[in-house]
Amino acid sequence: MPHDHIHGPTIDPERLAYYQRMATAVREILIEKGVLTGAQIEATIKKMEARGPALGARMVARAWVDSDYRIRLLLDGSAAAEELGIPVDGTRLIVVENTEEIHNLVVCTLCSCYPRNVLGLPPDWYKKTAYRARAVKEPRAVLAEFGTVLPNSVTVRVHDSTADMRYLVLPARPAGTEGWAEDKLAALVSRDSMIGVQAAKEPES
Amino acid sequence: MKPAFQPGASVTVSNRDIQGHMRTPTYIRGKTGVVERLCGSFRNPETLAYGGDGLPKQPLYRVRFLQSHVWPEYRGPSTDTVDIEIYQHWLEPVS
Numbered sequence: 001m002p003h004d005h006i007h008g009p010t011i012d013p014e015r016l017a018y019y020q021r022m023a024t025a026v027r028e029i030l031i032e033k034g035v036l037t038g039a040q041i042e043a044t045i046k047k048m049e050a051r052g053p054a055l056g057a058r059m060v061a062r063a064w065v066d067s068d069y070r071i072r073l074l075l076d077g078s079a080a081a082e083e084l085g086i087p088v089d090g091t092r093l094i095v096v097e098n099t100e101e102i103h104n105l106v107v108c109t110l111c112s113c114y115p116r117n118v119l120g121l122p123p124d125w126y127k128k129t130a131y132r133a134r135a136v137k138e139p140r141a142v143l144a145e146f147g148t149v150l151p152n153s154v155t156v157r158v159h160d161s162t163a164d165m166r167y168l169v170l171p172a173r174p175a176g177t178e179g180w181a182e183d184k185l186a187a188l189v190s191r192d193s194m195i196g197v198q199a200a201k202e203p204e205s
Numbered sequence: 206m207k208p209a210f211q212p213g214a215s216v217t218v219s220n221r222d223i224q225g226h227m228r229t230p231t232y233i234r235g236k237t238g239v240v241e242r243l244c245g246s247f248r249n250p251e252t253l254a255y256g257g258d259g260l261p262k263q264p265l266y267r268v269r270f271l272q273s274h275v276w277p278e279y280r281g282p283s284t285d286t287v288d289i290e291i292y293q294h295w296l297e298p299v300s
Contacts (some may be wrong), residue, residue: 092244094267104283110229134230139272155284158272163228163265164247164291 052120056168057189059095060200061182064173070097077168081118083151088117096159097170098162098196103150105143105196106167107135114157115166119191126195136160146197169196176203206246206293208264215299216268218291219263226254229295237299240267241288251293256273263292 028034059081063070073080077093093115096104108114109132114122125131135142139156143149150156161166170191177185180203192198210216220235228250243266248259272285279285 044290050218109232110228136287137276138280139285154283155286156272156281157285160286160289162230163244163250163292165244165265165267165290 010168011037017041048116048121048158051116051118053189053191053194054186055102055120056115056118056191056194057084057186058084058182059168060170060189061186063170064177064185065182070170073170086118091115091117092165093168094159094165095113095120095168095170096157098172098199100154100172102155102157103143103148103196104159104167104169105135106159106169107140107159108160108161109133109136110160113161113166115168115194117166118168143197148198167193171196171200174200174202206261208243208246209248210240210243210266210296210298211243211291212240216240216266216296217299218268219295219297221295226250229291230289232247232268233275233289233291236270236275238268238274238289241267241269244290247292249294262295265290265292266296266298267291 019193027036027041031038031041059073062084063073069083072083073095074097077095078088078091080095081088081093086158098104106128112122112127112132114126116122131142134160139158140150143156161167171189173185174188177188186204188201190198190201215237216239218229218233218235231253239254243264248261249257249261249263250259253259267288268286268291269286271283272281272287273283274294275287
């Protein structure tokens with residue numbers, strides 16, 4: 001859902017109470033005027049809560065075991081999601097791949113655009129001004145704070161989701177997982193690895 | 206609106222001093238980058254956000270910028286980049 005929602009310029013977490021009151025007021029007016037029903041709002045909230053990082057993890061795990069799927073995923077993320085039965089509701093999903101040479105990091109500096117269809121709701125830190133301002137300006141320092149220290153031989157590519165695209169990082173497959181089944185691999189794919197702040201989890205030895 | 210730029214083209218982001226529902230971050234205005242891909246054409250958020258129809262649709266590009274160009278004080282390797290989605294009406298060709 002590209003920018004079809006209404007929001008102010010920048011929302012400080014401190015002002016959330018104000019916006020929460022505003023959201024409640026708008027919701028009540030919409031119901032009162034018959035634009036929406038309470039049941040419709042509830043159904044939408046349920047749908048939003050049903051989505052989570054397990055969906056993205058399935059796509060990543062499939063790409064790790066199926067090189068043809070990996071190519072389709074990188075060419076057209078939305079179509080590759082639909083292929084696994086994951087609805088993207090018209091969102092344009094771009095998948096970017098981490099390799100030995102390139103590390104990708106996703107941010108939305110203008111608000112908090114996030115690939116909700118495949119990752120669910122964003123973590124709080126993703127929406128905070130500090131992450132949004134710093135990820136784009138000093139990504140290596142931000143990555144280091146997440147425990148991801150990259151050598152200068154690795155190029156860092158930041159993706160600022162400013163408009164209609166949404167981004168998912170395809171993390172590198174951890175070593176020592178040769179021959180693993182897809183389900184087992186998917187358990188290594190954390191939400192944060194698909195935002196790009198961390199690598200996928202290492203297998204427990 | 207027909208796409209005016211091909212992948213690989215050098216483009217400069219217009220340095221307009223305007224506010225509102227712009228999807229062009231201020232930090233990138235006036236900077237030069239290279240078109241990474243055409244994403245398709247989309248309704249213009251600058252009118253869409255205020256009850257307009259957002260038409261004509263604007264071609265949307267992903268433009269890749271060198272971090273060292275965007276942030277003069279950038280301390281990482283010179284190959285680090287930031288990719289940003291920018292609508293065509295914000296882009297100017299680099300001669």
